[in-house]
Amino acid sequence: MxxxxxxxxxxxxxxxxxxxxxxxxxxxxxxxxxxxxxxxxxxxxxxxxxxxxxxxxxxxxxxxxxxxxxxxxxxxxxxxxxxxxxxxxxxxxxxxxxxxxxxxxxxxxxxxxxxxxxxxxxxxxxxxxxxxxxxxxxxxxxxxxxxxxxxxxxxxxxxxxxxxxxxxxSPGHELSRYCRGVNESLLSVELVKIMSFIIPGSGQIYSGNYFSGIASFGWTALWGYNMIDAFAENRIFDGLVIGDLLFLRFYRGNIQNAGRFAEEKNLNISENALLYLLSNYEGIKP
Amino acid sequence: MNPGLTFIFTKWKGSADLALRFWMLLLISFSSYYAQISAEDYFTPENRLRFADHLFADKDYLRAFYEYKEVISSGINDTAVFNAAYSLYKIGRYSEAIDYYTGLFINRELDYQAKIEFFRNLYLLNLPERFLYYSSQSLYSSGIEPYLLKRMIVYGDFIERPSSVDSTEFFQLFEPPLADSIRALYSESRSLTYKDPWRAAIYSAILPGAGKIYTGETGDGLTSLVVTGLLTYIAIDNLGAGHDFRGYLFGALAAYFYAGNIYGSFNSAMISNASVRINLKIKLGNFFRNNNFFLPLPEFPGYE
The missing domain is CATH 1.25.40.10 (Tetratricopeptide repeat domain)
Structure with a gap:
């Protein structure tokens, strides 16, 4: 109770x-x-x-x-x-x-x-x-x-x-090593342009654009030959027109293209490197 | 742990009958639960309404809508319904907004404003037939000044087909200063120049590039003239010198550029006309939207 x-x-x-x-x-x-x-x-x-x-x-x-x-x-x-x-x-x-x-x-x-x-x-x-x-x-x-x-x-x-x-x-910080690695994998745009300046198409091939490189070489060689041929046969006007409108257009385009391909490739490398860091780096990140 | 529960589970082990312990546990649990819910008073309809109004004023319309929806679910509150609908309007959910406004139509204090907003949202749904139908139904349009809906309909036609509007009737629907802007837009729509695509094509057939110059693309026109002329000259020159292959090659290129220049001129006129029409439509549409579709805004603070 x-x-x-x-x-x-x-x-x-x-x-x-x-x-x-x-x-x-x-x-x-x-x-x-x-x-x-x-x-x-x-x-x-x-x-x-x-x-x-x-x-x-x-x-x-x-x-x-x-x-x-x-x-x-x-x-x-x-x-x-x-x-x-x-x-x-x-x-x-x-x-x-x-x-x-x-x-x-x-x-x-x-x-x-x-x-x-x-x-x-x-x-x-x-x-x-x-x-x-x-x-x-x-x-x-x-x-x-x-x-x-x-x-x-x-x-x-x-x-x-x-x-x-x-x-x-800190010397050898893991992000420092990573960034250095990415930097080393980037192409030198100037080097690629110089390569295409010396041998048309070589800069494109160096930056991995094989088809474009071969095409550039072919077009520049074709119009270069035609231009020289015209001058050799004393057809000065033909030579000037082919040289100015076709040969130089392809030669200049080949150098610009090589530079653009290198820039695109670098951009691609950088974008992938950043994406990789954002997805896989476990430290503080934006 | 709750001290009562501690006592029952530790000090009182095996000393009382199970039924008593069961009832005590039940009551204690209930009282604890009651204590908790009595403290949570931030979700009462009044507090939700205050919070919703705050979100609304802060232009966080989606969250405001959901808070108003909760308020409405616990009892009809006309202002909450109106604001919920207005929030939906602000986030572009016009169809849902219309449903809410319809609920305020009969014997409600906000009847007039709700109908105005109903038609504003209906217009934005871009269904002209429905707009015409509802504007002719007294359940939806009674109380609204007829000219308000009439000028929305006429201006809507003006945007779609500027040339089909009867200017006398159109201008009578508006008063200054709106009327002056409407007149200016109307004059502008009449003074626009369109290019005839066939004329452009014929011009280019006669003189390469002339059609492009006619449509306003002078640079392209001159380029067409120079390139087609040069290729033709090279073709003739090569054929004359006995270089048949090169002659035909450049001849083919010249023909290709010549045909392309005619087709391009035709297209250029079409694009130019489409661009004129689209730019006008955008301008008229923006004017309509910037003037709130010529409808009055709700007459209480916080609406824009």
């Missing part, structure tokens, strides 16, 4: 404390915390549309401004993952407008830098990192600066410069 009484007492006590914990405790805190947990979970699970909705709900309802930086940054990240880069920048800038610590400000600035790289606004990215450089004096922060500037160079396909920046962090 005593046990039943004790149990009843405990039951009533527990019921009341639980109910009052809900109603009289801190409902705003509990409600907002639940929304925040939900938003964080959505964000972690890459459900960015819904995550943005919940973070915006928090921004609207949460009176405590100190949490707003996190919400704004996560909204910015979500938009960035969804490729809505301009919206992403707008939210990062809203976060920067709040009173925040320097370290957080720097972190957000690098996020902005990464978005600027993705949208190809390299001038703005350079200006931003130059501003950060003025404020940065100590070792680890400088490493971050070199690191992101290296990525900036990668996005601009300046592999040699990128390798130099990563090398400043």
């Amino acid at each position: 005593n046990k039943i009484l004790v149990a009843s007492y405990l039951l009533a006590h527990l019921l009341l404390t639980n109910i009052f914990a809900g109603e009289g405790g801190s409902p705003e805190f509990t409600g907002l915390k639940l929304i925040e947990n939900s938003a964080d979970s959505l964000f972690r699970n890459a459900k960015y549309y819904d995550a943005v909705t919940e973070y915006k709900r928090l921004l609207f309802f949460d009176p405590d401004k100190k949490n707003h930086v996190k919400y704004l940054v996560n909204i910015g990240d979500s938009y960035s993952f969804g490729k809505f880069y301009h919206k992403s920048l707008a939210y990062y800038n809203k976060a920067l407008d709040l009173q925040i610590e320097t370290s957080i400000e720097t972190d957000i600035s690098y996020r902005i830098y990464a978005v600027l790289l993705k949208i190809g606004d390299f001038t703005a990215a350079e200006n931003l990192i130059a501003d950060l450089e003025k404020k940065t004096v100590y070792g680890p922060a400088m490493d971050s600066l070199y690191y992101w500037r290296g990525w900036g160079n990668i996005y601009q396909y300046k592999w040699f410069e990128a390798a130099k920046e990563f090398n400043k962090i």
